Amino acid sequence: MKKIGIVMGSDSDLPVLEKAIVTLEKFGAPFEVHVYSAHRTPVEAKDFAQNARANGFGAIIAAAGKAAHLAGAIAANTTLPVIGVPVKSSTLDGLDALLSTVQMPGGIPVATVAIDGAENAALLALQMLAVADxxxxxxxxxxxxxxxxxxxxxxxxxxxxxxx
CATH class of the missing domain: 1.20.5 (Single alpha-helices involved in coiled-coils or other helix-helix interfaces)
Known part of the structure; x- marks a missing residue:
C-alpha cells in the first residue's frame, strides 16, 4: 500500500490532524507526518511534494490555517492527489483558510474537506488508495x-x- 503524507503548516495544527492520524492507524495505512510551511519553508515543502511519488506516497493531506497556502503549494509541485484541511483560527473561525484552500486555479486541483475535517481527509485519502487495493x-x-x-x-x- 502507498503511504499517505500528512503535512501541516505549523505544529499548532497537530491537534486537528490527530484525527487523521488515528483514522489512518485504524485502517493500518502507512503514513508520514511533517511540518512544512508554504511561506517559512517553501524549499522544503516543494522538495517534499516533488519527491513524494518517488518516495512511495499515494496521496497527501495538507493542513493550514489563516492564509492556508500549503495545500496549493504542495499541489503545484506534484500530480498526486492533495487533500486540503482548512484549520480554524481565532481570526475568522477558519473561513479564511477554507476559502484559501478551496479556491485553487484551474489545472491545480486540491480536494478540500470541512474546516478541521482531518478525519474525512484521511478517509478520502484511503478511498483514493482503495481504487487499486x-x-x-x-x-x-x-x-x-x-x-x-x-x-x-x-x-x-x-x-x-x-x-x-
Whole structure:
C-alpha cells in the first residue's frame, strides 16, 4: 500500500490532524507526518511534494490555517492527489483558510474537506488508495457497514421510546 503524507503548516495544527492520524492507524495505512510551511519553508515543502511519488506516497493531506497556502503549494509541485484541511483560527473561525484552500486555479486541483475535517481527509485519502487495493476497499466497506449499524441501533431505541 502507498503511504499517505500528512503535512501541516505549523505544529499548532497537530491537534486537528490527530484525527487523521488515528483514522489512518485504524485502517493500518502507512503514513508520514511533517511540518512544512508554504511561506517559512517553501524549499522544503516543494522538495517534499516533488519527491513524494518517488518516495512511495499515494496521496497527501495538507493542513493550514489563516492564509492556508500549503495545500496549493504542495499541489503545484506534484500530480498526486492533495487533500486540503482548512484549520480554524481565532481570526475568522477558519473561513479564511477554507476559502484559501478551496479556491485553487484551474489545472491545480486540491480536494478540500470541512474546516478541521482531518478525519474525512484521511478517509478520502484511503478511498483514493482503495481504487487499486481490494483489501483496503473491504476495510472501508466494513467500516461503513459498522457505522450504519450503529445509527440503526440508535434509531430503534428512539422509535421504541417515542413511536407508541
Amino acid at each position: 481490494a483489501d483496503l476497499a473491504k476495510k472501508l466497506d466494513d467500516a461503513r457497514a459498522e457505522a450504519a449499524a450503529k445509527v440503526l441501533e440508535k434509531n430503534k431505541a428512539v422509535e421504541e421510546k417515542y413511536n407508541k
